[in-house]
Amino acid sequence: MKQPSTEWRERIAPDEAAYFTRVATVIGGLQRAKSAKFGPGRALHRKQLLAATGTLDVLADLPDHARHGVFATPGRHRSLVRLSNGGPDVQANKLPDIRGFALKVFDVAGEGALGGMTDHQDFLMINQDRTATADSREFIDFLEAATSGPLAGILHFFKAYGPFGGFVRLRDLFGMLGKRFDGFAVERFNTVAPLCCGPYAVRVRLKPAGNPPPAARSKDIVEDMRERLAVGPLTWDLELQFFVDEAITPIEDASKAWPDTETPIVTVARLTLPQQGVDAVAAEAEAAKFDPWSGLAAHRPLGEVMRARKVAYFGSQQGRGA
Numbered sequence: 001m002k003q004p005s006t007e008w009r010e011r012i013a014p015d016e017a018a019y020f021t022r023v024a025t026v027i028g029g030l031q032r033a034k035s036a037k038f039g040p041g042r043a044l045h046r047k048q049l050l051a052a053t054g055t056l057d058v059l060a061d062l063p064d065h066a067r068h069g070v071f072a073t074p075g076r077h078r079s080l081v082r083l084s085n086g087g088p089d090v091q092a093n094k095l096p097d098i099r100g101f102a103l104k105v106f107d108v109a110g111e112g113a114l115g116g117m118t119d120h121q122d123f124l125m126i127n128q129d130r131t132a133t134a135d136s137r138e139f140i141d142f143l144e145a146a147t148s149g150p151l152a153g154i155l156h157f158f159k160a161y162g163p164f165g166g167f168v169r170l171r172d173l174f175g176m177l178g179k180r181f182d183g184f185a186v187e188r189f190n191t192v193a194p195l196c197c198g199p200y201a202v203r204v205r206l207k208p209a210g211n212p213p214p215a216a217r218s219k220d221i222v223e224d225m226r227e228r229l230a231v232g233p234l235t236w237d238l239e240l241q242f243f244v245d246e247a248i249t250p251i252e253d254a255s256k257a258w259p260d261t262e263t264p265i266v267t268v269a270r271l272t273l274p275q276q277g278v279d280a281v282a283a284e285a286e287a288a289k290f291d292p293w294s295g296l297a298a299h300r301p302l303g304e305v306m307r308a309r310k311v312a313y314f315g316s317q318q319g320r321g322a
Contacts, residue, residue, distance in 0.1 A: 001261070001262060001263070001264060002244035002245065002248070002262060002263070002264075003244065003264065004065045004200050004242035004243065004244065004264050005200075005242075005243055005244050005245060006199045006200055007245070008194075008200075008201040008243045008246075008251050008302070009246075009251065010251060010252065010302055010303060011251075011252050011304075012304075012307075013304070016304070016307070019137070020307070020308065020311045022140065023136065023140055023308050023311045023312055023315075024311050024312070024314075024315045026140050026143055026144045026147075027043045027143070027311075027312045027315045027316060027319075028043075028315050028319055029144070029147055030043050030088055030143055030144075030146075030147045031043035031088075031315075031316055031319040031320070032319065033147050033148075034046060034088045034089065035319070035320070037089075038089070038090045040320050040321070041090075041320060042316050042320060043088060043312065043315070043316040043319065044086060044087065044088055044312075044316070045084040045085070045086050045087075045100045045102075046084075046085075046087070046088055046089065046090060047084060047085040047087075047089075047090045047091070048082055048083070048084050048282070048285060048286050049083045049084055049085060049093065049221065049222045049225075050083045050184075050222055050225050050226070050278050050282075051080070051081060051082050051083070051278060051281045051282045051284070051285030051286070052080075052081045052083075052229060052273045052276060052278050052281065053078070053079065053080055053081070053273070053276065053280075053281050054079045054080075054081060054271060054272050054273040054274060055076050055077065055078060055079055055271075055272050055274075056070075056076070056077045056079045056103070056105050056238065056269050056270070056271050056272075057074075057075075057076050057077075057269055057270045057272070058070065058071050058073065058074050058075055058076075058077070058268065058269045059074060059267065059268060059269060059270070060074040062266065062268055063266060065197070065198075065200050065242065065264075065266075066197065066240055066266045066268050067198075068196075068197045068198030068199075068200070068298050068299075069110070069121070069196075069197060069198065069295075069296045069298030069299045070105055070108060070121050070269075070296065070298075070299065071197070071240075071268045071269065072298075075107075076107075077105045077106055077107045077108065078105075078106040078107055079103060079104060079105050079106065079271065080103075080104040080106070080281065080284065080285060080288065081101070081102065081103055081104075081271075081273065081285070082100075082102040082104075082285040082286075082288070082290055083099070083100065083101060083102075083184050083225070084099070084100040084102070085097045085098070085099065085100070086098030086099065086100050086126060088143075093220055093221050093222060094220070096174070096177040096178045097177060098126050098127065098128065098176065098177065099126065099127040099181055099184065099187070099189075099221075100124065100125070100126050101124075101125045101126070101127075101184065101189040101206060102122065102123075102124050102125070102290040103122065103123045103124075103125070103206075103271065104120055104121075104122050104288065104290060105120060105121045105122075105123070106119065106120050107119075108120050108121050108295075108296065110296045110297070110298065111296065111297040111298075112294075112295070112296065112297060113293050113294075113295055113296060113297050113299065113300040113301065114293055114294070118294070118295060118296060120294065120295065121294075121295035121296055121299060122290050122291055122292060122294045122295050123191060123204050123238075123292075123295075124191065124290055124291075124292050125189035125190055125191050125192075125204065125205070125206055126189060126190065126192060127179065127181060127187050127188070127189055127190075128176055128179070128190060128192055129188075129190045129192065129257040129258070130192055130254060130255050130256060130257045131192050131193070131254040131255055131305065132169070132172050132173050132176055132255065133254075133255055134252070134253040134254065134255045134256075135252065135253075135254070135304045135305060135308075136304060136305050136308035136309075138169070140308070141156065141160065142156055142157070154170065157169045157170055181221065182214035182215055183214060183215035183219075183221050183224045183225065184221065184224075184225050185208060185212045185215075185224070185225060185228050185234050186208050186212050186213070186214045186215070187208075188205060188206065188207045188208075189205065189206040190203060190204070190205045190206075191203050191204045191205070191292070192254055192305075193254045193292075193301065193302070193303050193305040193306045193309075194243065194249075194251055194301075194302040194303055194306070195292070195299050195300060195301045195302055195306065196297075196298060196299055196300045196301075196302060197240055197242075197298070197299065198298055200242055200243065201242070201243035201249075201251060201302055202240040202241055202242050202243065203240075203241045203258055204238065204239070204240060204241075205238070205239040205240075205241060205265075206236045206237070206238055206239070206271065207236060207237050207239065208234075208235070208236055208237075209235040209236055209237050209270065210235065212228075212234070225278070226278060229273060229275060229276050229277075229278060230275065230277070231275065232275050233272055233273060233274045233275055234272070234273045235270060235271065235272045235273075236270070236271045237267045237269075237270060237271075238267070238268055238269040238270070238271055239265050239266065239267050239268065240265070240266050240268055241258050241260075241263050241264075241265050242263060242264045242265070242266070243263075244262065244263055244264070248262050248263065249263060251302055251303045252303050252304055254303065254305040287322065288322075289313075289317050289322050291309075291313045291314075291317070292306060292309055292310075292313070293306075293309070293310045293313065
């Protein structure tokens with residue numbers, strides 16, 4: 001297994017600034033269309049499934065390459081969790097979708113990734129280990145087409161990439177959307193795009209601690225979490241997966257999973273959601289801004305996908321008055 005490397009590099013396209021203006025336009029149009037249908041809300045990850053409070057305990061005796069930012073000092077941090085469906089629609093939970101696990105860590109102090117100072121750190125993860133496209137451009141093209149309806153989005157693939165290319169992209173997209181999901185308590189989650197850990201680059205991951213039994217296939221994923229938290233705590237290990245080289249762990253290609261077998265992985269913290277009723281913080285989480293750029297400069301997001309998210313999340317926050 002290779003060692004963590006600080007030799008990562010970001011590549012910025014000459015037209016990136018102009019392209020990001022288009023990102024803001026597309027996200028804004030999508031958000032307005034969906035808000036007209038469903039009421040005010042986020043452009044993506046619109047449907048909040050559940051919110052909970054907990055603690056993140058940073059472990060002691062971490063290796064030097066992991067001890068940066070939030071993980072520099074052992075200790076306990078208050079945390080807020082928002083679980084969501086990834087799409088722009090409010091639809092039944094049984095339908096295929098990407099599942100989101102957003103974690104806000106409080107009791108933090110330091111220079112912010114967007115300048116100034118910050119008192120929190122956000123980590124936004126999904127139940128995938130990669131994205132469907134290498135950068136954001138194909139995704140934004142699809143969102144623009146799909147704003148008028150899912151059929152238009154599907155037809156876009158065939159118009160843009162031809163019969164074979166369209167089929168390949170649809171197969172990959174529906175394969176990710178239809179990935180079996182046994183519930184938030186038992187699935188793994190991943191940032192799927194990198195961020196800094198001091199001078200290093202990492203992807204952040206969550207995995208269940210222990211072996212909680214999966215939910216019954218007939219059970220709603222929200223009711224499953226409600227029932228579990230009503231009787232006891234749930235725990236996850238927070239891991240850092242380190243960049244080793246561009247071939248194995250590319251910075252600018254989010255469609256490539258970083259392989260476990262060739263990358264150093266360090267468990268840096270334990271997330272605990274104690275026994276609780278989850279409705280108490282639902283309004284707080286729904287109103288909160290969860291943003292991959294909302295946090296420490298020591299954990300600045302990296303790569304084109306993350307740079308596009310800076311524009312997209314800011315536009316979405318403006319669109320709902322957050």
